[in-house]
Every structure is written in structure tokens, then in C-alpha cells.
Amino acid sequence: MKSTPILVQVQHLKTTCASCSVLELCLPLGLTEIEVGRLDTLIPQRVKVKKGASLYRTADPLRSLYAVRTGFFKTCILSMDGREQVTGFQMAGEMLGLDAISADTHACNAIALEDSEVCPLHFNQLERLAGQIPSLQHNLNKIMSREIVRDHGMLLQMGNMNADERLCAFVLNISMRMSTRGYSSRSFILRMRREEIGSYLGLRLETVCRSIAQLRKLGLVHISARNVEILDLAKLKTFISGCHRHGPE
Template sequence: MSEVLALHIHHLKAACSSCSVLELCLPIGLTGTEVERLDTLIVQRLKVKKGVALYRTGDPLRSLYAVRTGSFKTSMVSVDGREQVTGFHIPGEMLGLDAISADEHVCNAFALEDSEVCPIHFAQLEKLAQNLPSLQHNLNKLLSREIVRDHSMLMLMGNMNSDERMAAFLLNLSLRFSTRGYSSRSFVLKMRREEIGSYLGLRLETICRGIAHLRDQGLVSIAGRNVTILDMEGLKQLVAGCHRAPM
């Protein structure tokens, strides 16, 4: 209950049309009138403090959540009680899609920093999408993107060694930050190394060795959580090496 109470409601009308991540979120490609109709579903924003759960496994599906500021991790708990990180989400990305199939969330979503989301009531969203083909198309694209992300993760786990996984992870963040108008070469990791290891299927010590190897090759500079990519092409070539035909 304390975590629920810690979700501070930001009593400010959320307007998609004036949002800085409009072109990355659910309204992408909608006309001005269509965006205004979507606006009516977002009556308030939610501020979520660092470390607080936006939702937990088993919670009923009420809303999808568009990340406006900050970042989140999604995770599940394994049978032996360990946390398995399933994703990291930054502004312009949608949380809560995991609950659509069974009407309840199958993972947890925790804020990695003080963050803000726009809740979109799902039942109302479905009803609106029936009248707006462009909105339904965007919902379908979001679901497809989740499938593609799962497939990419399987490839990451199956075909890449630890250094290649770390390189691919940094390149993925670089691209996502660049798309949002931030630097593709310098950014801050909001997640802990243990969380990166859980996501990549690697032990903490392996993550630390991987970072050291990338640093020794002159590909990146990582000080604490501050990342600077020194050789973007070198990182890409390292990841591309996992696609070489087996001997």
C-alpha cells in the first residue's frame, strides 16, 4: 500500500499534442483531430518515484502507460526467487502491453529514476481505436514491436558471447537515445550493472569483464554510469561478428 500511495498524481492536464515525445509514442501519425480525441483519455499524469512499482505481477489491466520522462525496468521473479529483468523503457515507449492477453500484468514495472507516465485507460482506448483505424494500426505496431524485441533478445542470448552482448546493449541504447534527440555517443546508464547482467543473461563479474574488454579495445569509456562511445563503427563490427558462418 505504501508504494501505491507513493505514486504522486500530477494534477496537470496531459496534452499529447504538446508532448516532447509525441512522434515516438502512441499518437504517431495521427491527425490533429485524432490526437485531440486521444487526449481525452489521458486525464492526468502520474509521477513515479525512483524504486516504486508502477504495477506488479498479477495486477489487473487498467491502463497502458506512455513513458513521458525518466525510465523504467520490467522484471519477473523466477521460481527460485531471483529477479529476471525483461526490459528497460525510456521516454516515448509504452508500458503495460504484457497484460493485454490475460487482462493482468505478468511482470513488474519499477522506476529507475523519478519518472512520469501518461496512463491511457485500456477499455476506453480499445473503444476509441474501433473508430480510428490509424490508432488501431498504432496499437498493432506496438504489439508487433514487442514480438520483434523478444525475437531480438533470443538472438542476443543464443548467438552472442558476453562482449558482443554488452556491445549490442550499448548500441541499442545509443540508437534509442539518438532517436529522441539526445547524444548517441554520451549517455548515463540509469540501471545497475546487476540489472544489465540479468537482462543479458550474464553474471555481474562477466559484465564487469565485458566493460573492461570494450574499454581495452578503445571502443568505449565507462566511468561509473557515464558512457562515452569512442568507436561506434568498432562496436558495430564487434556485434556483426556474431553473424559469421560457423566453421
Template structure:
């Protein structure tokens, strides 16, 4: 794990059955006995400091990482060295899926805040999934969710204008936070506006104008990184013309 010195990492044993995001993670749909078997693969949870790299593009696949606490961004570098943000990940989501195809990570993952992950050794996970069809089904659902999210992203970039992209992004965060028991209308952005712009394919000044437009319409107020959604239905209607739900 790049930039994570194991000697300096505070590692603790944890149990999937006691995790607050179990119902959003790999144990989804597993019985208590099956969760206990999955639990044996997670030797420790690992703290990752804000700004530290969990893995870098080109690193070999060793583990998948379930986000337990905090948040991460993934990114790739273009040929000319520019960073392109490819995703933002919350508790209950998996990191490292990009490396399954050729056993090398295609992107890098950085902690947006002090975070914790549960590493799951991939070869051991594959072996256990062969014995537990429910675990294989859960893994398939996670992989499918990533594919659908990529499709939604491509459709958004192709069909939505800048204000609609920003509205869809904020609505997506709202819905994902709500699933985790947080407020859907008041939350804090963990990422910088430049990173949002990179993810949405927009310049920083366009993001700033979009925030002002949403505020002027009485939909959303953004102060620094604090977000307050005033009109959830209005936000949904803004992107309804695209005939698709917001990003998953």
C-alpha cells in the same frame, strides 16, 4: 498502481500534441483531430518516484502507460524468488502491454529515476481504436515492435558471446537515445550493472570484464554510470558477425 499513493501523486493534465515524444508514442501517424480525441483518454500524467512500482505482476489490467519522462525497468520473479530483468523503457515507449492477453500483468515495472507516465485506460483505448483505424494501426505497430524486440533478445542470448551482448546493449541504448534527441555517444546508464547482467543473462563479474574488454579495444569507456562511445563503427563491427542488427 502499486506503491503509488494517489493522494501524494502530483498529477497534471497534459496534451499529446504538446508532448516532446509524441512521434514515438501512440499518436504516431494520427491527424491533429485524432490526437485531440486520444487526448481525452489521458486525464492526467502521474509522477513516479525513483524505485517506486508502477504495477506488479498479478495486478489487473486497467491502463497502459506511456512513458513521458524518465525510465523504467520491467522484471519477473523466478520460482526460486530471483528477479529477472526483462526490459528497460524510455520516453515514448509503452508499459503494460504484457497484460493485454489475460488482463493480468505478467511482470512488474519500477521507476529507475523520477519519472512521469501518461495512463491510458485500456477499455476506452480499445473503443476509440475501433473508431479510428489509424490509432489501431499505431497500437499494432507498438505491439509488433515488442514482439520483434523479444525475438532479437532470444537470438542475442543464443548466438552472442558476453562481449557482443554488452556491445549490442550499449549500441541499442545509443540508438534509442539518439531518436529522442540525446547524444548517441555520451550518456548515463539509469540502471545498475547487476540489472544489465540480469537482462543480458550474464553475471556481474562478466559485465565488469566486458566493460574492461571494450575499453581495452578503444571502443567504449564506462566510468561509474557515465558512458562514452569512442568508436561507434567498431562497436557495430563487433556484433556484425551475428548477421543481425542490434536490439531495437
């Protein structure tokens, strides 16, 4: 039986927005010290989510948005035949729960891929505060736009890509997001299983495995278990652009 989110005791682990390691990626960016303090009051306690546990599920009512402080999540829906369709992967500094704003209920499940921690922001209170602090409203709008653009960008790219290119685009996307957070852009660990990658990219498991072998053969990416090493970042970007189809450079 899967575990449920655990509330972190405030008196022991309370960390203000101002001192958070992913401040520059989250809502407080550009806010004054006083404004950050007001935002911080909306986070009475952080929430720990064990690996495999759900932060929220489809049709749950919208109560909060969740800033990922540490860890990694996947969002997914169930198809008509009961199969899981992965719709995205979220890491530290990104926001979960935006899917519920339009209908006041969540349109997907959010499941932790490793032990994680989120900062819940009560949505009604956040809306009221954003109405009083224009820079906070601006940041909220930017975060929503960023999520839409990233997801649509991946979908548009993949629509014109073969399996190898899709996997390359996925690896490059993770690489860029890791780099933004101060981690290596060339060596990192995937938190998701190959089946989950395949679901997200619209590929069968065996196709994902074949593409992994092909990218290694081409000297682009070496993936062993969940360890990723990008062998040639520049060549990887060129490969995604489709230039390889026109012959050697």
C-alpha cells in the same frame, strides 16, 4: 518502504498529446488534430512514479497502458528461487503494460529506475476509441509489434554471442534508442545498475565488469560508473557482427 505512484494535478501540469516532446514515438503519430484531442481525453491526469516505486506488479489486473513521458523503467519477474530476472528496459516514448493484454493481468513488475512520469490510457476506453479511429488502431498495432521485434531481436542476437558481444549489443541498443529521441548516440548515462544489466543479458556481475574492462581495452566503449562513452561506433557495430573473430580487417 517504497513510494507509490503519485497523480499529477491536472490543472497545473496537464500537457496535451499534441505538444508532448515524444509525440513522434507514441500513439498520436499520424492522427489528425481532432483525433489527437479525442485520444487526449483518455489521459485525465499524468502519473509520477518515484525512483524505486512500482507502476504495477505481477498479477495486478489490466486497467491501463502507460506511455512513458519522461524517465526510465525496468520490467522484471521473480524466479522460482526468489531472484529477480530483468526482462526489459523502457524509456520515454515507449509503452508499458502490453504484457497484460492477453491474460488481463500483468505478467511482470514495472519499476522506475529514476523519477519518471507516465500517461495512463484506460485500456477499455482505448480499445473503443481505436475501433473508431483506424489510424489509432494501426499505431497501437505498430507499437505492440515494435516491442515484440525489439525484445526478440535482442534475445536472438544474444543466443549466439559471448559476454563481450552481449554487452556491446546492449550498449548499441541504448545508443540507437537515445539517438531516436534526439540525444547523443555516443555519450549517455545508464539508468540501471550493473547487476540489472547482468540479469537482462544473462551474465554474472563479475562477467559484466570484466566485459566493461575488455571493451575499454579494445577501444570500443568506456564505461565509468554509469557514464557511457562510445569510442568507435562503427567498430562497435562490426564487433557485434562477429567479424573480429576472423582476424584483423
